[in-house]
Amino acid sequence: MADYKPYLTEALSIARTAGAIIKNAFTNRTTLSIDLKNANDADLVTQVDRQVEQVIFSHLRSVYPSHKFVGEESVSESESKRTGLDDTPSWVVDPIDGTTNFVHGFPFVAVAIALVIKGRPVVGVVYNPIMEELFYATHGGGAFLNETPLPLPPLKPLPSLSTALVASEYGSDRAPEILDPKVRTLHKVVASPARGVRTIGSAALTMCYVARGTLDAYWEAGVHAWDVAAATVILREAGGIVVNWEKGSREENGAEVYDLCSRNVLCVRKTTGAGEGEVIVEKIRAAIEPVEYARD
Numbered sequence: 522m523a524d525y526k527p528y529l530t531e532a533l534s535i536a537r538t539a540g541a542i543i544k545n546a547f548t549n550r551t552t553l554s555i556d557l558k559n560a561n562d563a564d565l566v567t568q569v570d571r572q573v574e575q576v577i578f579s580h581l582r583s584v585y586p587s588h589k590f591v592g593e594e595s596v597s598e599s600e601s602k603r604t605g606l607d608d609t610p611s612w613v614v615d616p617i618d619g620t621t622n623f624v625h626g627f628p629f630v631a632v633a634i635a636l637v638i639k640g641r642p643v644v645g646v647v648y649n650p651i652m653e654e655l656f657y658a659t660h661g662g663g664a665f666l667n668e669t670p671l672p673l674p675p676l677k678p679l680p681s682l683s684t685a686l687v688a689s690e691y692g693s694d695r696a697p698e699i700l701d702p703k704v705r706t707l708h709k710v711v712a713s714p715a716r717g718v719r720t721i722g723s724a725a726l727t728m729c730y731v732a733r734g735t736l737d738a739y740w741e742a743g744v745h746a747w748d749v750a751a752a753t754v755i756l757r758e759a760g761g762i763v764v765n766w767e768k769g770s771r772e773e774n775g776a777e778v779y780d781l782c783s784r785n786v787l788c789v790r791k792t793t794g795a796g797e798g799e800v801i802v803e804k805i806r807a808a809i810e811p812v813e814y815a816r817d
């Protein structure tokens with residue numbers, strides 16, 4: 522197996538630098554300049570998102586000049602709006618996941634950095650500098666929160682949705698053809714019944730809480746590759762399942778292939794009972810109404 526540790530070391534180092542910028546700006550939010558993406562009050566970008574992306578890319582570019590760099594803000598400002606991900610090793614970065622939280626002072630805010638090789642995230646760092654939570658993983662090397670292996674004990678069984686704390690998000694698009702199926706899906710899962718529902722405003726952190734074992738399952742349509750790439754390796758290394766809404770083909774290790782550019786995600790934490798996670802995946806899949814988004 523390839524040694525991804527040197528990449529992780531670089532990613533951790535630049536995530537800490539980015540985290541210091543984010544924390545300082547979070548503390549002094551009165552001077553924030555906020556722009557609307559697509560004239561949409563629910564889709565925000567600040568000068569801090571742009572600054573952090575630049576700082577991360579200029580560092581990683583100096584170390585890995587032959588790699589590709591895909592960031593939320595550079596893709597959003599490009600003409601194609603596509604990631605252009607191919608087989609080139611690529612750094613996929615969300616400078617601030619949870620920008621709305623950041624603007625409002627709601628502390629679920631993180632920088633997310635992933636190294637993706639041939640479509641598969643192999644290094645992931647998700648750092649919330651406000652709550653001092655540093656999640657990280659390498660493919661085959663395990664997942665950690667600060668220095669503690671994930672998932673955190675006690676690991677509980679998950680016999681059914683009725684004992685599950687689930688999470689989802691509405692996303693920023695309020696068009697009825699996007700919002701209505703999401704609300705109907707949420708209603709079906711809650712009515713299943715699920716024990717509780719949370720929506721915390723950061724896809725990356727939500728997946729890390731599933732990795733930690735604090736949340737049991739999460740699904741969303743509308744996510745971008747930069748929201749989920751880093752957390753995908755963290756959650757899989759923590760023994761959880763990360764799949765698409767549609768059933769996919771299998772990887773060599775038996776896991777379902779997850780398509781990073783699909784704009785949807787469904788995940789379940791590691792459980793104690795064999796096959797329990799798969800049962801929850803299929804239960805949520807059965808409730809899901811598809812939502813169409815252009816691929817990344």
Ligand code: IPD
Nearest residue numbers: 617618619620690722723724744
């Ligand atoms: C958003 C957050 C949010 C999720 C959206 C993402 P951003 O990322 O992760 O929780 O619902 O789909 O786009 O814009 O804050 O980086």
